[in-house]
Amino acid sequence: MSTQQAETVTTSADKAKLAAAGLLVVGGVAVFYLLGQQDLWVRVLSLLVLMAAAVGVFLTSAQGKELIAFGQDSVKELRKVVWPSRPEATQMTLYVFIFVVVMALFLWLTDKALEWALYSLILGWK
Template sequence: MVTTNTQVETVSTGADKAKLVAAAVLVAAGIVVFYLLAKQDLWVRVLALLAVLAAAVATFFTSEPGRQLIAFGRDSVRETKKVVWPARKEAMQMTGYVFAFVVVMALFLFLTDKTLEWVLYDLVLGWKR
């Protein structure tokens, strides 16, 4: 019997954890700043909030999870470019087939429902409406 010991190793340094904590603190600080500037104009409050949130996002993207997120996004875009999309004519035909199928199924379910209603209520139970 062959056993394979597959281990997934995630490297998380103290600096990365500190960056994530700093990003979370900056988000909380942005909310606090927004409410502390309650007497200021709304545009000043929003501008301050956006500035602090931008700092939080920048801090997050300098950490390893942030770099992994960026790499995932790049890989996703690369894979999306590999997809062979249908031509307009094919897409319209398939959309038409789907709509036709939905109409046929709606009619089938309606007729089945009304038939069962007629059989159960009128013939079996004898209820006349």
């Protein structure tokens, strides 16, 4: 049985940053609709600016820094992956397609055999 601890916001500064980011998101949506009489590009620009500000505020919090570190670690791990060569990938794809066709034929034949046995032999329907 594994016990996992839930991540919580520990400092009041982080709480304030997350609250500010949430308010910026809500404010961006509100401004988008409050500027209904303005041109669309003004509304979208104001929404994008406030969303970018919300992302910026979030990334300065502890959770944002953890997210950035996770992304950097993911990129490092992705560089360690040994990718198959093109011929290997093509060969494996061909194997998968052949397997799918063989399984489709097997399932079709099984279905038809069961249909024949059930309807013709057992029920006597034609």
